[in-house]
Amino acid sequence: MDNTFLIDSRDLPFCKGCGHSSVAQMTEKALAKLGYHPLDVIMVTDIGCHGIIDKSLRTHTVHGLHGRSVAIAGGIAHGLGKKSGKKVIVFLGDGGATIGLQHILIAAHHNFPMTVVVHNNMLYGMTGGQPSEYTPDGFNTPTAPNRSSAGSLDIVQLAEAAGAGYVSRVAGIGDFSAEMAEAIAYEGFSLVEVMEICPSYGVKSNPGMKLRQLMDETGYLATKKVKTPIHADHPAYEGYNQSLISDKLLVEQLFTHRMTKPTVRILLAGSAGEGTQSAAEFLARVAMCNGLQASKKGHYPVTVGVGFSAAEVILSTGTIYYSGGTKPDFMLITSADGLDYARPHLAQAESSATVLIDESLPLPETKAKLIQLPLRAAAGVRNAAMMSIFRWADVSQLLDSQSFIDEYQRGKLAAKVPVETFSAK
Numbered sequence: 157m158d159n160t161f162l163i164d165s166r167d168l169p170f171c172k173g174c175g176h177s178s179v180a181q182m183t184e185k186a187l188a189k190l191g192y193h194p195l196d197v198i199m200v201t202d203i204g205c206h207g208i209i210d211k212s213l214r215t216h217t218v219h220g221l222h223g224r225s226v227a228i229a230g231g232i233a234h235g236l237g238k239k240s241g242k243k244v245i246v247f248l249g250d251g252g253a254t255i256g257l258q259h260i261l262i263a264a265h266h267n268f269p270m271t272v273v274v275h276n277n278m279l280y281g282m283t284g285g286q287p288s289e290y291t292p293d294g295f296n297t298p299t300a301p302n303r304s305s306a307g308s309l310d311i312v313q314l315a316e317a318a319g320a321g322y323v324s325r326v327a328g329i330g331d332f333s334a335e336m337a338e339a340i341a342y343e344g345f346s347l348v349e350v351m352e353i354c355p356s357y358g359v360k361s362n363p364g365m366k367l368r369q370l371m372d373e374t375g376y377l378a379t380k381k382v383k384t385p386i387h388a389d390h391p392a393y394e395g396y397n398q399s400l401i402s403d404k405l406l407v408e409q410l411f412t413h414r415m416t417k418p419t420v421r422i423l424l425a426g427s428a429g430e431g432t433q434s435a436a437e438f439l440a441r442v443a444m445c446n447g448l449q450a451s452k453k454g455h456y457p458v459t460v461g462v463g464f465s466a467a468e469v470i471l472s473t474g475t476i477y478y479s480g481g482t483k484p485d486f487m488l489i490t491s492a493d494g495l496d497y498a499r500p501h502l503a504q505a506e507s508s509a510t511v512l513i514d515e516s517l518p519l520p521e522t523k524a525k526l527i528q529l530p531l532r533a534a535a536g537v538r539n540a541a542m543m544s545i546f547r548w549a550d551v552s553q554l555l556d557s558q559s560f561i562d563e564y565q566r567g568k569l570a571a572k573v574p575v576e577t578f579s580a581k
């Protein structure tokens with residue numbers, strides 16, 4: 157892999173003449189000047205035209221919800237810490253900076269080590285040209301053709317007031333890579349507002365208006381304020397250089413699995429309040445104790461206290477790149493809610509699949525092998541999901557049986573419900 161950050165800087169996805177192309181190219185030039193390798197850069201983009209740059213980047217990319225990119229980047233920057241050698245950069249538009257203003261202020265206030273690049277073309281380009289809070293008086297847009305308001309916000313002043321160590325505003329014309337490099341190199345939080353005019357909506361609504369003239373007339377002047385950065389060794393950054401993953405969550409391999417297929421998928425389907433999610437997490441941890449990779453994904457209604465509760469667990473001998481499930485190899489159904497949830501999977505199941513189902517439930521139509529078990533009655537409904545995991549262990553024989561007992565004894569539930577509760581009767 158060479159050191160270019162953009163896949164093809166001559167073929168960026170924006171309208172002809174859009175300033176977003178310049179911002180991407182100047183960011184690439186700045187990163188190259190600073191000696192960053194593409195894989196040491198995490199680009200977090202927002203909703204808006206600028207955000208479609210993702211597919212043109214050769215860095216790590218994360219695409220956030222509208223206005224939330226700074227919050228996502230703040231978490232990444234905090235987790236990586238100042239000494240990681242990685243660089244977190246946020247791209248967002250003036251629309252995103254309107255919707256997500258609080259996130260910008262908080263990130264500046266906490267001095268998260270990242271650079272926020274606000275593409276301010278003074279309107280929402282992706283949705284047809286609505287004004288944002290950074291649209292100056294006198295700048296018309298298609299939906300506000302004779303704009304006159306109470307004035308616009310100044311993101312540079314706001315970020316500075318919140319504590320940002322580095323803020324600047326530049327005109328997105330010509331080569332502004334030196335200004336971008338200075339902001340990116342800053343140790344701590346930095347923000348650059350790049351002024352642009354959207355050719356598709358801004359130019360058409362303001363014929364003849366030039367960017368520099370607009371900046372002069374509206375007071376959006378190029379500016380820069382820099383404070384002495386806080387060094388990475390400063391006590392204020394103590395927590396920033398530690399992993400966000402607690403040592404308590406580490407799982408040691410103590411057993412050996414017996415899986416012959418590369419991947420096994422298990423669907424747990426039960427009711428809220430009956431331990432489905434905890435049982436699925438337990439299974440994932442047991443699998444890791446046996447040297448497997450595991451993922452767990454929960455499904456439940458927004459009203460988490462009622463209705464179905466389901467979880468997909470994937471066990472794999474290799475890396476799991478996608479945690480979405482296709483056809484489960486096993487289904488563990490512990491309640492009527494769970495049975496309703498699992499019906500589409502049961503209908504599509506092959507004869508190679510196995511279903512463990514509580515004996516109180518009607519047997520569904522399926523090609524899968526059905527095994528009726530006393531999951532609810534044997535250990536109480538609140539432990540039905542955990543009971544299904546122990547019975548799955550017996551049926552599948554894929555993981556070491558002692559690993560289930562040991563991992564269970566390490567958990568909090570063991571103090572309330574002894575492991576013997578789950579022994580095969």
Ligand code: SF4
Pocket residue numbers: 169170171172173174175176205206277281282354355356357
């Ligand atoms: S609509 Fe405007 S902001 Fe969006 S890509 Fe086209 S020129 Fe750029």
